Structure formats: structure tokens, C-alpha cells
Amino acid sequence: MKVTVVGAGAVGASCAEYIAIKNFAAEVVLVDIKEGFAEGKAMDLMQTASLNGFDTKITGVTNDYSKTADSDVAVITSGIPRKPGMTREELISTNAGIVKQVAENLIKHSPNVIVIVVSNPMDTMTYLTHKATGLPKNRIIGMGGALDSARFKYRLAEALDCPASDVDGLVIGGHSDTGMIPLTRLATRNSVPVSSFLNSEQLEYVKEETKVGGATLTKLLGTSAWYAPGAAVSAMVQAIAGDSKKMFPSSCMLSGEYGQKDICLGVPAIIGRNGIEKIVEIALDDAEKQKFTESADAVRKTNDLL
Numbered sequence: 001m002k003v004t005v006v007g008a009g010a011v012g013a014s015c016a017e018y019i020a021i022k023n024f025a026a027e028v029v030l031v032d033i034k035e036g037f038a039e040g041k042a043m044d045l046m047q048t049a050s051l052n053g054f055d056t057k058i059t060g061v062t063n064d065y066s067k068t069a070d071s072d073v074a075v076i077t078s079g080i081p082r083k084p085g086m087t088r089e090e091l092i093s094t095n096a097g098i099v100k101q102v103a104e105n106l107i108k109h110s111p112n113v114i115v116i117v118v119s120n121p122m123d124t125m126t127y128l129t130h131k132a133t134g135l136p137k138n139r140i141i142g143m144g145g146a147l148d149s150a151r152f153k154y155r156l157a158e159a160l161d162c163p164a165s166d167v168d169g170l171v172i173g174g175h176s177d178t179g180m181i182p183l184t185r186l187a188t189r190n191s192v193p194v195s196s197f198l199n200s201e202q203l204e205y206v207k208e209e210t211k212v213g214g215a216t217l218t219k220l221l222g223t224s225a226w227y228a229p230g231a232a233v234s235a236m237v238q239a240i241a242g243d244s245k246k247m248f249p250s251s252c253m254l255s256g257e258y259g260q261k262d263i264c265l266g267v268p269a270i271i272g273r274n275g276i277e278k279i280v281e282i283a284l285d286d287a288e289k290q291k292f293t294e295s296a297d298a299v300r301k302t303n304d305l306l
């Protein structure tokens with residue numbers, strides 16, 4: 001499998017590193033617009049190959065899309081990250097132009113590619129990628145829910161004082177500080193509802209901390225996070241490579257699912273060799289449905305800025 005990662009910055013490089021360490025891809029091509037930057041990151045990562053025991057060949061190029069030809073998967077991380085105090089939506093004016101041009105370049109050389117969109121505001125950038133490329137809807141996946149769900153599990157594990165591997169849970173809705181919907185009602189610890197262990201106040205705390213997970217890290221780091229985002233993308237790429245049909249909440253183009261149309265929003269999706277193999281419709285209660293509608297309305301407002 002050949003994977004292209006556009007943007008060799010914090011998230012792009014972390015994603016390339018996790019893909020290589022998991023050793024399932026033959027080749028990763030890093031692309032950046034900054035002269036020599038992707039080449040440098042690729043060389044640095046390749047010098048970890050003998051230490052970390054991987055065979056994946058990582059190369060870097062400066063804006064040369066011919067080197068990305070026939071990629072099976074392409075990850076778009078190019079664009080600016082937010083600074084403390086900003087929302088993801090404020091990045092739209094810079095990132096829309098970058099994502100559109102990158103997506104167009106990618107499909108010229110890899111018409112059969114599956115695209116994973118990471119750049120923010122992610123749901124709107126995923127929608128833009130659909131409009132710019134016209135690729136079938138199963139072949140464009142927005143990464144947000146996989147990360148938000150990992151953060152949800154982290155916060156649940158913290159509240160439960162247990163390992164994150166004991167916890168299951170998912171976050172749907174928009175990848176934004178207000179639009180995320182951590183589904184505490186469905187979260188479990190080894191199949192036992194978390195509400196058996198945590199009271200409503202504790203669950204509300206977990207929910208709110210999950211929603212602002214990206215903002216909390218941005219405040220601490222001065223820029224947005226990269227390890228968990230890179231790990232989340234690499235897990236999705238691995239599911240495509242292995243056709244494993246794993247379920248990740250992902251930003252998918254909706255055509256009536258969850259009562260929404262012509263919008264990309266986070267919903268549970270089965271990920272395999274064809275990208276989005278299936279959107280899973282779970283029964284939401286009235287409050288969750290209402291939140292999902294509000295989240296869609298907010299993403300639609302951002303889409304209108306394109």
C-alpha cells in the first residue's frame with residue numbers, strides 16, 4: 001500500500017511515524033510546500049527504521065505531486081493550526097484554499113485514491129474536498145470522531161480510575177468545541193454502562209472536558225495537538241490497508257442518514273478497503289437527536305462561508 005501524507009508538519013509527521021511503526025504500508029510519501037521540509041522529516045523518520053524495526057519506505061517531496069502517483073490513501077493535513085483562544089472555524093479563510101488545491105492535485109495523479117481529511121475546520125474541509133474532487137462519497141473520510149472518541153475514553157478512564165482499554169465509547173457530531181456529542185448513555189466499562197459507576201455530575205464533567213479536548217491541548221502547547229491525531233489517522237489508514245471493517249466515528253457525506261443531507265458530519269462508519277463501507281445508524285434519544293441537529297446547523301453555517 002502507498003500512502004501520501006500532505007503537510008509534513010506536526011500532525012503529518014506524527015501520522016507518517018505511526019504508519020511506519022505499525023509496519024503495514026510499503027511506502028509513505030510526505031509532501032509539503034516548504035522547501036526541503038518534507039525531505040528532512042522523511043530522512044529523520046527513515047533514520048529510526050533500524051531502531052524501531054520497520055520496513056516502510058518514507059520519502060519526502062516539496063510540492064511534487066508526480067511522486068504521489070497511484071497512492072491508495074492520501075491524508076490531507078496541510079494548513080494552519082489554531083492558536084490558544086481561537087476556534088477551528090476561524091481557520092477556514094486560510095485552509096479552504098490550501099485544501100482545495102491539494103485535493104485537486106492529489107486526484108490528478110491518484111484517481112482511485114481514498115482521501116482522509118484532517119485540516120480544520122475538518123467537517124467543512126471534508127465537504128469542500130467532495131465538492132472540489134467529485135470523488136464517490138465512500139472515498140472521502142473526515143478524521144475527527146476517532147480522535148474525539150479516544151479523548152472521551154481517556155476522560156472516562158480518568159474518572160473511572162481504570163485503563164482506557166477497559167472503556168468503550170463514541171463521539172458523534174461536528175468536530176468543534178460545541179458540536180461534539182460524546183454519547184455517555186452508550187459508553188461502557190467492560191460492557192457495564194458507565195452510569196453504573198459515575199454519577200450525572202461526573203458524566204457531565206467527562207462530556208465537557210471531551211468537547212474542549214483540542215482547545216485544552218492548544219492552550220497547553222501553544223498550538224494544536226499531534227500525537228493522538230496522528231495515531232487516529234494511522235488507525236484509520238490501517239483499517240483501509242487491512243480491509244478490517246473497523247468502526248470509527250468519521251465525518252461522512254450524509255444523504256439522508258440521521259435526517260441530514262449534503263453535509264459532512266461525524267457518524268459511526270465501517271472503514272475498509274473501499275473507504276467508508278457503511279454508515280451505521282444508531283438509535284439516538286430525543287436529546288441526542290436535538291444536539292445532532294444543532295451540530296449540523298452549525299457546520300452548515302461554516303460550509304456557507306466557502
Ligand SMILES: NC(=O)c1ccc[n+]([C@@H]2O[C@H](COP(=O)([O-])OP(=O)(O)OC[C@H]3O[C@@H](n4cnc5c(N)ncnc54)[C@H](O)[C@@H]3O)[C@@H](O)[C@H]2O)c1
Nearest residue numbers: 007009010011032033078079080081118119120122143229
Ligand atoms: N481533524 C483533526 O482531528 C485534527 C487534529 C489535529 C490537527 N488538525 C488540523 O490539521 C492541520 C495541521 O496541523 P499541524 O499541527 O500539523 O500544523 P503544522 O503547521 O505543524 O503543519 C502544517 C503543514 O502544512 C504545510 N502546508 C501549508 N500549505 C501547504 C500546501 N499548500 N501544500 C502542502 N503543504 C502545505 C505547512 O508548510 C506545514 O508544514 C491544522 O489545520 C489543524 O487544525 C486537525
Ligand SMILES: O=C(O)C[C@H](O)C(=O)O
Nearest residue numbers: 082088120214215224225
Ligand atoms: O484542536 C484543534 O484545533 C486541533 C484538532 O482539531 C484537535 O482536536 O486536536
